[in-house]
Amino acid sequence: MNIKISVKLSLSIVFYILFSSCLMAQENYVSPVREGNEPVTAGKFAPTWQSLQQYKTPEWFRNAKFGIWAHWGPQCQPEQGDWFGRFMYNEGGDQYKWFVEHYGHPSKVGFKEIINDWKAQNWDPEKLVALYKRAGAQYFFAMANHHDNLDLWDSKYQEWNSVRVGPKKDIMTGWSKAAKKYGLPFGISVHATHAWTWFETSQRSDTSGPFAGIPYDGKLTKADGKGKWWEGLDPQELYAQNHPFSLNSDKDLFALWGQWNWDNGASIPSQAYCEKFYNRTIDLINKYNPDLLYFDDTALPLYPVSDAGLKIAADFYNRNMAAHNDKLEAVLFGKMLTNEQKKCMVWDVERGAPDKIEDLPWQTCTCIGDWHYSKSVYDNNGYKSAATVIHMLVDIVSKNGNLLLNIPVKGDGTIDDKEVAILEKIAAWMDVNKESIFDTRPWKQYGEGPVSDAIKPDKDQSFSEGKVKLSANDIRYNQKGNILYATLLGVPSDNISLKLLGKNKYNGKIKSIEILGSKEKLSWKQSGDSLVITKPKVIPNDIAIVLKIK
Structure with missing residues (x-):
């Protein structure tokens, strides 16, 4: 036998023994399931x-x-x-x-x-x-x-x-x-x-x-x-x-x-x-x-x-x-x-979200209360408000995500009056502002403001919701064609300043700006540092104000 072949075979045997030992040592190794009753549908994808x-x-x-x-x-x-x-x-x-x-x-x-x-x-x-x-x-x-x-x-x-x-x-x-x-x-x-x-x-x-x-x-x-x-x-x-019990279970x-x-x-x-x-x-x-x-x-x-x-x-x-x-x-x-x-x-x-735009689409799953219906959450007014839900949605969408929201259902199959009121308020906001959510894609940056500046991305963002408080100074962006949507997560108390749209950071030409839900003509000025919009006289809702920028 050629010595090179012999060495290769010896190494292969060693690796096989080590690999087999690892599998045998793994308490969590189970053989593949049989497909006899419900076979895998044939097609492009294999189970790997x-x-x-x-x-x-x-x-x-x-x-x-x-x-x-x-x-x-x-x-x-x-x-x-x-x-x-x-x-x-x-x-x-x-x-x-x-x-x-x-x-x-x-x-x-x-x-x-x-x-x-x-x-x-x-x-x-x-x-x-x-x-x-x-x-x-x-x-x-x-x-x-x-x-x-x-x-x-x-x-x-x-x-x-x-x-x-x-x-x-x-x-x-x-x-x-x-x-x-x-x-x-x-x-x-x-x-x-x-x-x-x-x-x-x-x-x-x-x-x-x-x-x-x-x-x-x-x-x-x-x-x-x-x-x-x-x-x-x-x-x-x-x-x-x-x-048997799991360890310490x-x-x-x-x-x-x-x-x-x-x-x-x-x-x-x-x-x-x-x-x-x-x-x-x-x-x-x-x-x-x-x-x-x-x-x-x-x-x-x-x-x-x-x-x-x-x-x-x-x-x-x-x-x-x-x-x-x-x-x-x-x-x-x-x-x-x-x-x-x-x-x-x-x-x-x-119950969380990453703090950056993800390259691939993703989803947050969360609930307005407990996953399963809780009378104490109802009694203690523990549900997320419509504003909280919408702020989460806007933030998630700006990062290339979707929001899946659970509305807890009672045992008898109904939802309670407070849940209905939250859904109706979300519906009212959507009636005016849904164009800034559906069919959009992330902009070059997801947002600006105190929260964006403070949070740093972690390995996994599960169970991170509620750790920061969003305000009208927190702005989230997304786009649809030549339209940029800038959403304020609250009601502005002063002029609106968008730093990412200052001439030093934004090279595009701004043709018009309007607030969804309002016919008021806005006054605005773009400098090197920011785009400043004079505080509007009419604020169309108390949850999140959407600027439509062409």
Whole structure:
């Protein structure tokens, strides 16, 4: 044997052994899911990151800018806010106390009883979607399942679904038909991947008191349902807790936060769990053909412990192309993406925004209150105001982003009077100023003012909202053709000074300036340092003033 070939083979063997050892050492390695029941649609995209980089965000989404979301499910029934299904098993916590008072001890009853109580009796999806469209929404999102693992459609692969239990209604079909009636692209959000670790609190038991040491209902089996309302159903298909705790999960409520990427001691989902999630999601896509698909996961679902998310992404893109004459019109969202992954899908930033213009389109997802309906937020006037929402929208659009806004829905399927008032005020602003939002693109700089000067870009801007206060001195820019829009995030108290439009920084010729919503003729002067507009006599709204500059 040639010595060079021998050396190469030896090195190859060494690298293979090292690579295999790394895989074996990884607690988070799971073999690929099988596609037998729901095969990946054939087409341009393969289930690899390299192939998914062929993606290009469709123009319709870039033009849309604003969507509204119904992040609605059984956890809205108690009206106790976010993550009720997890926190109700946290001994001594507020949601635990509320559950014990209203339902009983979680060793006797559990989250499945919340599902049973959820009836959605006053839900009118067409009425709600009509209101959302009037408020300016250009696309509509509905939640298909949450970490609580209940599918909100007639699910082929999940017996715990809203047609069989709870409301006995096909929630996704209702939302889908309403979106279609009002001509809004339909988005679906999927959150169920993390039920495996999220529901681990249901494996716990009280550490003190009369129920100390008696397990909660997270380990119940199908046999335990004999004579109960849930007879014939397997609680493990809902809770998925026939596995050991993740590291420290038995005692640390917040251990999950550091294990969201299936690392740091997270319990790794079984092959069967991954394949069930894959089949459920492909079935969902096949049923509703969504225009947008949102995953509440880092990168893609179950990544890197499974290739389920990669296969779902490839299927979604290929299926969409087949329905649009080989033109890709789909939008897929992922969180906490690397720069390479941002080429594969649209980056979603939860409750925050980057502090620069992004080269690729992106989206902020946020909520006017809690993600799940909270009576205390209503009682304490805790909702974001219409002004706050509009300021966020203007800021996000100036940076090449879109805003997806959740309006929390009560368990009965309605929204409250304060939410309606906020939406109506957003609608009134949109009636006059929407031309400065829709179909626009970023200018050379996104803005100027105290906030722009103070903030420096971080690696990730998730959960950064509300950390700074915007004012009329903060100005955001965007453009459409030869029109530049400069939006003041408040009401000016003096003359308006735009430094970026001074002759030293702006070479273009300014032909005219007007304020949207006003017929007043403005007086202005451009110097080297700035463009100064004399304070107008008429201020058309008290939220955000839009200057239309030709």
